[in-house]
Amino acid sequence: MPIKLEQVDFVYAGGSPFERAALKGINLSFLDGEFVGIIGQTGSGKSTLVQMLNGLLKPTRGTVTVNGLVTTAKGVKLKSLRQEVGLVFQFAEYQLFAETVAADVAFGPENQGVPASEIAARVDQALLNVGLPLEIKERSPFELSGGQMRRVAIAGVLAMNPKVLILDEPTAGLDPRGRDEILSRIRELHRQRGITVILVSHSMEDVARLVDRLVVIHGGQIVYDATPREVFAHGSSLKTYGLGVPQATEVLGLLKTKGWAVPEVALTLDEARQAIVRAYQLRRELA
Amino acid sequence: MDILDIADLHHIYRGHEGETIALAGVDLVVSEGEFVAVIGRNGSGKSTLAKHFNAILLPGGGRVLVAGLDTREEALLWPVRQMVGMVFQHPDNQIVATVVEEDVAFGPENLGVPTAEIIARVDASLRQVNMEDYRTHAPHLLSGGQKQRVAIAGVLAMRPRLIVLDEATAMLDPIGRSEVMNTILRLNREEGMTAVLITHHMDEAVKANRVVVIDQGQIVLSGTPAEVFSQYELLEALGLDVPVAAKLSILLAESGLPLPANILTAEQLVDELCRLN
Numbered sequence: 001m002p003i004k005l006e007q008v009d010f011v012y013a014g015g016s017p018f019e020r021a022a023l024k025g026i027n028l029s030f031l032d033g034e035f036v037g038i039i040g041q042t043g044s045g046k047s048t049l050v051q052m053l054n055g056l057l058k059p060t061r062g063t064v065t066v067n068g069l070v071t072t073a074k075g076v077k078l079k080s081l082r083q084e085v086g087l088v089f090q091f092a093e094y095q096l097f098a099e100t101v102a103a104d105v106a107f108g109p110e111n112q113g114v115p116a117s118e119i120a121a122r123v124d125q126a127l128l129n130v131g132l133p134l135e136i137k138e139r140s141p142f143e144l145s146g147g148q149m150r151r152v153a154i155a156g157v158l159a160m161n162p163k164v165l166i167l168d169e170p171t172a173g174l175d176p177r178g179r180d181e182i183l184s185r186i187r188e189l190h191r192q193r194g195i196t197v198i199l200v201s202h203s204m205e206d207v208a209r210l211v212d213r214l215v216v217i218h219g220g221q222i223v224y225d226a227t228p229r230e231v232f233a234h235g236s237s238l239k240t241y242g243l244g245v246p247q248a249t250e251v252l253g254l255l256k257t258k259g260w261a262v263p264e265v266a267l268t269l270d271e272a273r274q275a276i277v278r279a280y281q282l283r284r285e286l287a
Numbered sequence: 288m289d290i291l292d293i294a295d296l297h298h299i300y301r302g303h304e305g306e307t308i309a310l311a312g313v314d315l316v317v318s319e320g321e322f323v324a325v326i327g328r329n330g331s332g333k334s335t336l337a338k339h340f341n342a343i344l345l346p347g348g349g350r351v352l353v354a355g356l357d358t359r360e361e362a363l364l365w366p367v368r369q370m371v372g373m374v375f376q377h378p379d380n381q382i383v384a385t386v387v388e389e390d391v392a393f394g395p396e397n398l399g400v401p402t403a404e405i406i407a408r409v410d411a412s413l414r415q416v417n418m419e420d421y422r423t424h425a426p427h428l429l430s431g432g433q434k435q436r437v438a439i440a441g442v443l444a445m446r447p448r449l450i451v452l453d454e455a456t457a458m459l460d461p462i463g464r465s466e467v468m469n470t471i472l473r474l475n476r477e478e479g480m481t482a483v484l485i486t487h488h489m490d491e492a493v494k495a496n497r498v499v500v501i502d503q504g505q506i507v508l509s510g511t512p513a514e515v516f517s518q519y520e521l522l523e524a525l526g527l528d529v530p531v532a533a534k535l536s537i538l539l540a541e542s543g544l545p546l547p548a549n550i551l552t553a554e555q556l557v558d559e560l561c562r563l564n
Contacts, residue, residue: 041460042431090458143302146329173376173457175328175487177526202460205531242430242462247490247531247553254557269531273538276560280544 001067001084001163001196003053004029008062010048010220022048024220026062030164030198035190037207037228038200040217041242046200047090049217050166053198054078054085083112086162090169092153093146101127101144101152102137108160126155131185147178154182158189164196165189171206183210208232208246208267216241232265248272255279290354290370290449290481291317291340297348298335298504309335311504312349317449317483322475324492324512325485327501328526333485336501337453340483341371354448369398372442374455378434379427387429387437388413388422394445405444412440415478416470432463436470443474449481450474456491468494489516489530493551500525513549532556 010023022045030036030053040046051057052064055071055078064071066081089095098104105123114122124134130151136144141152154170167186171179183206190197201207207214207228214231216224218241224231232238235245235253245253248266252275255262260279266272298310309332317323327333338344339351342358351358353367372394375381384390391409400408413419416436421429426437435455442450452471456464468491474480484495492498498515500508502525508515516522516529519537528534536550536559545563550556 042458042463143307169458173329173454173487175331175526176489176528178329179487204461239462242460244461248535251532251535251553251556254553255560258557258561260560269535269538272535273542276535276539277542277544280560280563 002029002031003067003085003164004065005052005059006063006065008052008059008064010045010052010057011060012048014060022220023052023059026220026222028215028222028225030196032163033190033194033196035187035197035210035212036199037211037214038198038217039202039204039207039214039243044217044241045220046217047168048220050087050168050198050200053164053166054082054087056082056087083108083160084162085164085166086157086160088154088157088165088167088170090172092157092170093141093149096141096149096153096156099140100138101132101141104141104152105155105159108156112160122159122161123155126159127152129158129185129189130155131181145178147174147181150174150178151182151185162195164198166198166200168200169202170199171201171203179206186210204232204244204246205248208249216243218242228267229265232267251276288354289316289318289352290321291315291483292352292355293339293349295349296336296339296346296351298332298339298344299347300335309504310339310347313501313504313506315499315506317481319448319481320475320479321497322471322482322484322495324495324498325483325501326487326489326492326498326527331501332504333501334453335504337373337451337483337485340449340451341373342367343373369445370448372445372447372450374435374438374442374450374452376454376457378431378438378458381438381441382426382434385425385427386422387418387424387426390426390437391422391440391444394441398445408444408446409440412443415443415474416440430463431459432466435459435463435467439467439470439474449483451483451485453485454487455484456486456488464488464491489528489533490552493530500527512551516551517548 005026005028008023008026012020012022038046058072069076096104102123105126106119109119109122132151170182214228232245232249248269252262252266262275262279293315296310296313300307300309325333342364353370356363356367358367382390383393388409391412392405395405395408413422416439418436456467471482475482486492493512498512516533519529530551532553533551536546536556540546546559
């Protein structure tokens with residue numbers, strides 16, 4: 001289910017005094033099985049961009065092609081597109097509504113017309129995929145913890161068996177353990193089921209250790225589209241875009257200014273550890 | 288005088304699936320000029336506690352004194368609310384007006400402050416959060432960090448004794464987070480504003496004078512950031528974490544580098560590493 005954006009512009013409130021270009025000349029493709037991060041300041045156009053990917057928004061100019069279908073073409077069936085490209089919004093738990101967890105997760109596949117006999121299995125699978133125990137099914141989603149509610153909401157999207165999963169800030173407001181649990185489940189889903197994952201995040205640490213490819217958006221335009229290692233080598237420009245680098249990279253940067261022989265970028269703490277230990281040993285040998 | 292004096296505070300939520308004990312005997316004193324961070328996992332009782340600071344919730348047991356005023360006394364509700372300003376997670380849910388200065392004026396207007404005084408307070412508050420250039424802007428066109436600074440200005444215009452930020456940085460990008468943190472640090476250090484910061488970001492909690500850890504409705508740990516974040520195993524067992532620089536220091540010490548135990552920030556770590564040679 002490849003997705004391709006060509007010369008996409010999006011203008012909010014076009015023709016009114018409040019007209020504002022949210023996306024300008026976006027060229028971007030997502031291939032099957034990729035794990036892509038999208039970072040950008042609040043208001044940079046990230047959320048507008050991801051809503052293009054399942055046809056919730058249509059470009060003002062240019063085309064968005066999802067699995068060969070152009071979202072602006074006449075008579076295109078956006079409903080099936082939205083089932084295959086699952087979008088988990090920010091604070092998705094606010095969209096929970098049913099009396100039980102099972103009913104909430106079943107809502108998507110029921111609307112898809114999945115046979116009743118198959119729905120129970122889909123619900124179980126989706127809950128297991130997000131790491132929730134099946135005992136939780138008959139409970140009210142509103143009596144769960146924040147992290148559990150967030151995972152129920154993600155399960156509701158997974159139950160539709162999407163080929164592409166887009167998550168907009170899936171860990172905002174969660175405690176460190178809740179955050180790690182959700183991210184490791186997403187990584188497993190990507191590895192085991194091979195679904196394409198697009199992760200919108202404000203956490204440089206999270207994208208650094210998870211994604212294969214990182215897209216940076218600023219002022220409605222793509223400013224970087226490369227591996228996290230390449231992107232985080234541009235620390236000072238990232239700061240002007242309201243972003244930053246992972247702290248492991250920041251420590252290496254500070255050490256470098258003090259004359260330590262360390263690389264510019266570390267994506268994980270373990271990588272930073274190894275680089276610092278090597279540089280430390282080198283300094284002792286030279287001293 | 289203590290701004291907050293909380294003794295044996297209990298709170299129980301009653302739902303149709305029974306009772307949930309949110310606070311089970313909390314004792315907490317916050318003195319004038321302190322900057323206290325409260326950390327704890329989702330559902331630990333942090334936000335319930337914060338809602339007792341300005342009588343949004345009332346004690347099910349124990350008591351809360353705000354600058355000596357008991358929140359259980361109905362007649363004191365408005366004085367209490369005026370003394371404790373709250374900033375919440377969602378910037379868009381706390382902005383009421385269509386122009387920044389009107390939004391900041393909303394609080395003092397409701398307090399019946401005279402117009403000339405309101406204008407002076409709005410000027411001063413916007414200056415305090417470094418947003419004076421935006422006074423005639425529309426709030427919905429501001430960035431997340433700017434919106435939260437406007438929300439802080441709106442609280443400051445009510446001349447509170449205590450400002451409480453309940454996960455006020457959770458939705459912000461890195462620059463927005465540092466804007467809000469720098470604003471609070473400046474207000475606390477330069478103007479002596481008492482502040483309580485509820486957060487999931489350990490790197491923010493490090494900047495407080497004191498860190499309080501809540502779990503299952505009780506305070507389980509309290510001390511300076513260095514004292515609290517040296518309890519790595521306990522924090523991890525509670526579903527929490529230590530700041531990134533502290534974690535990296537622990538890893539480096541495990542690899543044999545003779546680093547001290549109380550490193551909390553990237554700058555400290557780099558200084559200590561350079562001292563090793």
